[in-house]
Amino acid sequence: MLGAPEVLQLNSNIMQAIGAKKVLDIGVFTGASSLSAALALPPEGKVHALDISEEYANIGKPFWEESGVADKIRLHIAPAAETLQKFVDGGEAGTFDYAFIDADKTSYDRYYELCLTLLRPGGVIAFDNTLLDGAVVDPSKDTPNTVAIRKLNEKLKDDQRINLSFLKIGDGLSLCFKK
Numbered sequence: 234m235l236g237a238p239e240v241l242q243l244n245s246n247i248m249q250a251i252g253a254k255k256v257l258d259i260g261v262f263t264g265a266s267s268l269s270a271a272l273a274l275p276p277e278g279k280v281h282a283l284d285i286s287e288e289y290a291n292i293g294k295p296f297w298e299e300s301g302v303a304d305k306i307r308l309h310i311a312p313a314a315e316t317l318q319k320f321v322d323g324g325e326a327g328t329f330d331y332a333f334i335d336a337d338k339t340s341y342d343r344y345y346e347l348c349l350t351l352l353r354p355g356g357v358i359a360f361d362n363t364l365l366d367g368a369v370v371d372p373s374k375d376t377p378n379t380v381a382i383r384k385l386n387e388k389l390k391d392d393q394r395i396n397l398s399f400l401k402i403g404d405g406l407s408l409c410f411k412k
């Protein structure tokens with residue numbers, strides 16, 4: 234489940250290019266994407282790391298410490314949609330710079346709408362696994378994950394609120410640049 238190194242590296246480079254300070258990392262697992270984001274941010278930057286379970290994040294925490302960025306990462310343990318909604322309700326709409334979405338695939342569209350609200354114009358949403366190992370273009374594949382990602386890809390293609398780059402790196406990375 235670990236994010237592909239080339240994907241995490243591209244995320245970091247874009248974060249730095251756009252001067253990101255406030256980042257959403259949705260789907261933490263063992264903390265690699267949170268760590269690479271934190272390393273890309275300036276000292277005052279914050280990564281809000283969202284996961285439903287702390288079990289695997291606990292494996293990553295010592296590495297956050299060792300890298301000197303633990304104070305830049307705030308872990309939120311709850312279903313990610315609830316945490317994102319709390320940010321919206323707390324008046325944080327338009328204040329985030331970057332969101333990396335890499336959690337449960339059937340919720341990607343929900344995360345997209347919440348993240349679009351939370352991002353500033355010029356902010357970026359990155360979706361991991363938008364090729365799903367090729368399943369999205371295989372008509373014989375119809376698992377809930379495949380159907381959800383296929384629908385999302387169709388939606389993003391025509392969404393006038395963003396500019397889209399659909400990249401064939403890792404397992405597919407879709408970059409949505411908020412207008």
Ligand SMILES: C[S@@+](CC[C@H](N)C(=O)[O-])C[C@H]1O[C@@H](n2cnc3c(N)ncnc32)[C@H](O)[C@@H]1O
Nearest residue numbers: 234235236260262266284285312313335336337
């Ligand atoms: C693919 S892994 C994340 C990998 C991580 N981004 C990285 O680069 O190493 C997916 C994570 O999403 C989390 N997850 C699944 N459903 C979730 C939900 N409803 N809310 C928050 N996190 C969820 C899982 O616990 C798991 O840690």
